[in-house]
Amino acid sequence: MKKKKFKVSDYQSIDDCLNQMQQEGYRPVRRIEKPVFQEQQNGDPEPVEQDIVFQAIKQE
Template identity: 80%
Template sequence: MKKKKFRVSDYQSIDDCLNQMQSEGYRPIKRIEKPVFEEQQSGEAEPVEQEIVFQAVKDE
């Protein structure tokens, strides 16, 4: 079973990413969401975006 990660880019929708996975012969098994923080001048971290990554396996 071969695994691969697919990241949803800033200019891509989740459906586009899922379609890309399917066209490459993969199916999603896990969705990971991570907040991306930016440090402000006050020293506090503020979330600026959400990074979405899919783990996928080769469809047999």
């Protein structure tokens, strides 16, 4: 079983990423969302964006 990760870029929608996976012959098995934080002036973290990564396996 061959695995590959696909990251949704800033200029791409989730559907675009899923279509890209399908065109390359992969299907998603897991979705991982990680928040990205930026430190404010007072030292508190502030969420600024969300990274979305799909783990996919090769279709047979």
